[in-house]
Amino acid sequence: MNIIIIICVPIVAFILLALGVGIFVKKRMKHEAKEFINPDFSGDISTxxxxxxxxxxxxxxxxxxxxxxxxxxxxxxxxxxxxxxxxxxxxxxxxxxxxxxxxxxxxxxxxxxxxxxxxxxxxxxxxxxxxxxxxxxxxFVRNGSLDQILFDRTKSSKLDWNSRYRIIVGIAKGVLYLHEDSRLMIIHRDLKASNVLLDGNMNPKIADFGMARLVVPDATIESTNLIVGTYGYMAPEYARYGHFSVKSDVFSFGVIVLEIITGRKIFTQNEEDRGDLLSCAWRSWREGTISNLIDRTLSETNGGQPDMVRCIHIALLCVQQNTASRPTMASVVVMLNSSTITLPIPTEPGFYFSRTTSILHLESPNTQSPNNTYSSMGDLYPQ
The missing domain is CATH 3.30.200.20 (Phosphorylase Kinase; domain 1)
Known part of the structure; x- marks a missing residue:
């Protein structure tokens, strides 16, 4: 009898130990699998x-x-x-x-x-x-950033007008959410093509929103002594005086729309289109040759040009020099979704570059050098 007990007790103990270890490992693996699964809208991210x-x-x-x-x-x-x-x-x-x-x-x-x-x-x-x-x-957004595709002659052929229009509307809706519909009012302050990522279906996703809350201390809604952003996309009142608002993001959005439709960067040294995009767009608007700005790969398509011209019109409203004259993102979304609304006539945009130089002269409250002042908010997939 004692022999049986001596034999059985270790066996039972071993079995119980093995079961305990198995349960622990199973729970641990389940926890590991769940740990980085992104919560959906009903997920628990309360703590x-x-x-x-x-x-x-x-x-x-x-x-x-x-x-x-x-x-x-x-x-x-x-x-x-x-x-x-x-x-x-x-x-x-x-x-x-x-x-x-x-x-x-x-x-x-x-x-x-x-x-x-x-x-x-x-x-x-x-x-x-x-x-x-x-x-x-x-x-992880697999297709990378908008600029990596838009400004590549080979890759940009994937972006037909329907894709580009969907990207424009998606960016507008994302910025509107940040400005008016989120729990916080977020001013992006560095909205640009490299901070717009494209998923597998070429749907846009805005990156680096809210970074100013994490890495820029002592900033207010009205002004900041540390200017962060990218030349060409920054609204003039922000670049010169450090004043920012939701209308600063509206300006940046307008620049992105012009880039999407023209296939050109805000500033380029290419011989065939030397000069800054805002100045070119404004001159074309005043001369009635705005359709000449449309990306060649898009100008070959039929039926979409009136919509493209309308989007350029909306973009020019967004980049106006006068902050008060720019529409809100709510108004932009309405204008993009309705072709029957009569658009106001845009006024002169905020200019950055002259026709002869690529240097931006700022009257900034920040005494940093241009290399330091040019501080991207940290592109999620920067080049």
Missing amino acids: IESIQHHFGKIRAATNNFSDDNKLGQGGFGAVYMGKLVHGKEIAVKRLSKDSGQGDQEFKNEVLLLAKLQHRNLVRLLGFSIEGIERLLVYE
Whole structure:
């Protein structure tokens, strides 16, 4: 009898131990699989813990922030492509400087931004902090940024008029959400083609919204002493005096629309179209030759040109020098969705560049050099 007990007790103990380990491993694997799955609109992102992730796991996903995984370098940090153990792809922004905030304040801001959900915004999945390291984890958008396709002669052929119009409307809806429909009023302050990503269906997703809340301390809605943004896209009142508002984003949106329709960058040194795009568009408007601005790949199509010209008209309304004259994004969305609304006549846009120089002369409150003042908000997939 004693022999039976001696034999059975270890066997039972081993079986129970094995079952316990199996249950633990199964639960752990289930937790691992769920950890980075982006919450949908009904998901629980109500606590900091629900979006904070282990630094080592994200570092491993990017192969220790390998150059091979690097998607680009922006003004506020590098961006890496990452792949988690269970195969989910992510984009990781590694912030390059201290935000000037405490850890708790930073976490609270990230939590607020993670709750902003819109089909035309890149989803912020979470964050990680270790020492001075701060990481932001985003969904991975496979087709990269709009500028990488739009300004490539081969790739741009994929963007027919229907695709470009859908991109224009999608960007407008995303900015409108940030301005009026989100829990926070977000002014992007660096809206540009490289901060618009395209998903597998060429739907636009705005990146880097809310970065000013995370990395630019002591800024108000009215003005800031630290000008962040990209020349050509910045509204004149922001570039010169540091004054920004929702109308600053409207200006940037207008520039993007002109780029989408013309296939040209805001400023180019190409011999065939030397000069800044705003000046060219304004001259063409006044001379009645606005259709000459349309991208050649689009001008060959039939039936869409009136819509293209109307979009250029809307873009010129957005880039007017006078801030008060620019429409709100709500008005822009209405104008884009209705061909029967009579559009007002645009006034002169804000000019940046002369016809003979590529240098922007600013009357800025910031005494930084142009290289420092030109600080992108950190393109998610910068070139």
